[in-house]
Amino acid sequence: MERFPRPAERHRAADFVALGGTVRTMDAAGTVAGGLAARGGRIVAVGSDREVATLIGADTTVLDLDGRTALPGFVESHNHPAFFGLTLAAPVDAGSPPNDRVADIVDRVAQAVADRGAGEWIRGYRYDDTLLRDNRHPTRADLDPVSRHSPVVLTHVSGHFCVANSVALRTVGITAATPDPPGGHIARDDRGEPTGLLVETAAFLVTSRLPGQGVAELTEALLLADEEYLANGVTSVHDTGVGLIGGATELEAYQALLRAGKLRTRTRGYLIDGLVPGLAEGRPERPDLTGAGERFTMAGVKIIADGSIQGRTGCLAEGYACAPDEHGMMLLDPAELGRRIASLDAAGWQVAVHGNGDAAIEAIIDGYARLGSPSGTGRRHRIEHCQTAREDQLDRMAAHDVLASFFIKHVYYWGDRHRDVFLGRERARRISPLASARSRGIHFGLHSDTPVTPVPPLEGIWCAVRRRTRDGEILGPEQAVSVDAALRGYTIDAAYLAGEENLKGSLEIGKLADLAVLSEDPASGDPERIRDLSVEATVSGGEVVWARANARSAR
CATH class of the missing domain: 2.30.40.10 (Urease, subunit C, domain 1)
Structure with a gap:
């Protein structure tokens, strides 16, 4: 009955x-x-x-x-669905846990080589040098003994580095004579030979040429991610970097899913700036995406200004606590960053710029400030992660109506190391300054940056409210927000970041x-x-x- x-x-x-x-x-x-x-x-x-x-x-x-x-339904305001799906399907889980040492990762690579046979590319994801007992990146010297005839690429949990074995380096043509690409670095030993570690844009020299990242594989990756989002209550995702993994093929994969009616998570796409036609000439064009609508809309463009704090490539105004002479790196010259922002704004694109370090955040705000008053323009430009924004920078963001998507899970997953290694106690307690942003009326969403950290929004809400680290310390309790504010960061305020607050985010x-x-x-x-x-x-x-x-x- x-x-x-x-x-x-x-x-x-x-x-x-x-x-x-x-x-x-x-x-x-x-x-x-x-x-x-x-x-x-x-x-x-x-x-x-x-x-x-x-x-x-x-x-x-x-x-x-x-x-x-x-x-x-939760709105994830910064994720990488294709990248996430590829990690779910990868033969090697290089993360910690389950791996405690570099040797544990090498054992998993050896098993994958044995399972697949010589010659097949072996991919692994999520290794984190700061969680390994060795406290270092793997190198080709670690990988070569178990993979002499198979190319191997391990991608860092941040997505900003990768490690390639000798076969993979030879396959893509990286040698001692290969120069560092703009915005990147090829790590080298005392003889000048590549160690296998590739930093920022140098990592793309390998990851962009991995085979088997065609439409079929990327479509399957998107479906795997789709299932995980729904299992965690996520009904909308901002894909902040369409094309970052598979180039234009990612768009084809989305189109295939749209035609088949299989994309269940509503996706708001931000095309990686390198794929925007005409941007280099200052005349960016909007690509045609057949089938776009409620399930997929190309909303704007993603630009990456700097790297990651935990990789010491996030661009800081003051040096790293563990290396005072190091300030990280800008992946784009500030003048070029400002030019791209202005061109995209003039073409009607929403702009989302990745900025972790406060020096990078300053350059991003400068770029947005030069656009003039946003009043009446409908402009909703964003800073992604916005990890170390200072009080004076939050003042400027409020004045220029700049939005933020905060990577709140940094507090739990890296808060202890930010405090003890990278930033020092005072700067670390201010990462993801939600209370300060909210007090200024800055609209912000919260995110997991999956696959960098796990999807569950409930964990992100908990991080925003409690600010507890892995070691159990409360990091910057003055930056905690209420449960209601945290829920809004994953619902109505996240919807606002994409201009969709009249469509979703509240019931x-x-x-x-x-x-x-x-x-x-x-x-x-x-x-x-x-x-x-x-x-x-x-x-x-x-x-x-x-x-x-x-x-x-x-x-």
Whole structure:
């Protein structure tokens, strides 16, 4: 016997109803309801169980919340879906855990070579030199003994480095005579021979030429990522770097999924600047993407200004605590960065610039400030990661209406090393300065930068509220925000970053019926437990697209 009657006649019945729990709408007033109804993928009613139940008809899909909590589907404001999917399918997991030493990674490479035979490319992802007991990058000297006839490439967890064995270096033509590319570095030993470590743009000399990254493989990678997003309540993703891994082939993979109707996560794309036709001449063109719409929209362009703090390539105004004479590196000259920003702005593109170090952030803000007042232009330019933004820089961001997507999970995953190794205590306590940004009215989203850190938004919300590191220290408690503010960083405020706040990010009449159903209400319990809550179901456009076995549905 069904728990809910079906009184509505066909002409007024909803396609989808969720009721029987808590619906936290995340609207401006913070409305909390009992249920909602949707028709044609859009919300048509939000109210009490009794009100919503009147819209249940013979063909209505009913999701029984059974005391659980529905939120807007999470919006991940900075991710790399193709890269993520490739890591899920890779033969070597080089991360820590499970690896404790370089030798552990080498053992996994040896097994992959044995499984695949000589000559086949072996790829591994997620190694982190700062978590290995050796406290160093692997080298070709480590890899060569187990891979004398197979090219091997291991990509750093940050995505800013890779390590190639001798076969891979020979295959792509990197020798002692190869010069460092602009914005990159080829690490060399005392004899001038490449060690295998390739930094920033030098890594692209290998990763851009990996075989088997055609449409079929990238399509499969996107589908693998898609499933993981939905399992974590993520219904929308900002792909901040379309083409970063597969070049123009990534666009073809998206088009293939759109034509097949298989892309379930709504994706907002930011094309890597190197793929923008005409940008070098100052006349950027918008590429045609057949089939674009609610499932995929090319929103803007991604530019990378500097590297990563944990790789000591993030560009800092003051030197690294562990190496005071090192300031990191700009991947683009500030004047060239400003020129690209101006050209893209004039062409109507939204611009998203990667900036970790405060010197890079200063150059990005300078570029945006030269555009003049944003009032009335609809301009929503962004700084990605924005990890070490100073108070004076946040003042300038507020003055020029510059938005931010903060990589909040840095606090947990690298906070201890930022404090003890890279930045020192005072600079480290200010990474991801959410409270300071919020006090100035700066719109910001939160992100995981997956595959750099795991997807779950609940973990990111916990990081924003608790600011606890791996070692258990609270890092900069004055920069913590409320649960409500953190939830908004993954819902309505993240939607604002892409100009989609009228379409998604809150559960209001007329908006998309995108929901994440959680085991408990994150706003009413112990904030320390937020990361331990589970996603029970994910709804996209009024359709249950992912559910645990115990998520009850009438039909």
